[in-house]
Amino acid sequence: MPTRNEAWPEGTPNWVDLGVDDIEATKTFYAELFGWEYESGGEESGGYVLAHKDGQPVAGFGPKQDSEQPTVWTTYLASDDVDAAAEKVTAAGGQLLAPVMDVMDSGRMTIAADSVGSVFGIWQAGNHNGVGRFNEDGTLCWNELHTRDYEQARQFYSSVFGFSYNDIGGGGFVYSTIKRASDGEEVGGVHHDTELPQGAPNYWLTWFATDNVDASLIKAQELGAVVLMPIDNSPFGRMSIVQGPQGEVFGLITLPSEAPAEAAETVADGGERESGEVS
Known part of the structure; x- marks a missing residue:
């Protein structure tokens, strides 16, 4: 089973999370759909919840900071230095939607919009590397x-x-x-x-x-x-x-049992190719 317990290489999509209006309803939906289990980040996390599959982190939920925000899955890209990446975002015509910040000892992050307006996150791993199980049912x-x-x-x-x-x-x-x-x-x-x-x-x-x-x-x-x-x-x-x-x-x-040669690797373990897909 594809798992990873170390930081992801620069630029790899390494985490996804969801800001929602109703945390409990969201937990129930994904538990029923994917078999996820949950761990609370505690009061200092602002109500953030880690979803796990077979003991490994697979995604996160948090309450919306603004009720007017749409409910969307945010893709995070791995960075070895989120401060430097943030400077590159603005230099390339993007903008920071949240300041670079430490998330307790879990890591360091920012939320940005690229030069065409797409929103994404940047995650520099601390104690939390990101996705720990991937490319299998419910991940x-x-x-x-x-x-x-x-x-x-x-x-x-x-x-x-x-x-x-x-x-x-x-x-x-x-x-x-x-x-x-x-x-x-x-x-x-x-x-x-x-x-x-x-x-x-x-x-x-x-x-x-x-x-x-x-x-x-x-x-x-x-x-x-x-x-x-x-x-x-x-x-x-x-x-x-x-x-x-x-x-x-x-x-x-x-996922097909054997992807065609032109199919992409997904979030793969340190260069180990895994069958992937695109739409």
């Missing part, structure tokens, strides 16, 4: 940026994290996998999403693996989720996109 397996401003977005992340890209699209589908600077491993994707509704922001989409996407989709709907993209078969797995009861959008995918 994170892929993060991808959906943007109208494809080339501008790619340039931004190249400037901040040193990313390069592998173009894998075709037939009008424009997509590239993200290659992290340290070793060239593919750790995420960028999709030129021409179907984004007018006025909708560019955004990072979180994908969770499931052993049976059909059963998971039925379960999600029973728990109050809404289907945004019906189940589809792709070279990267059988997939669907849903909206959770509090408005958060995420993908569900059954």
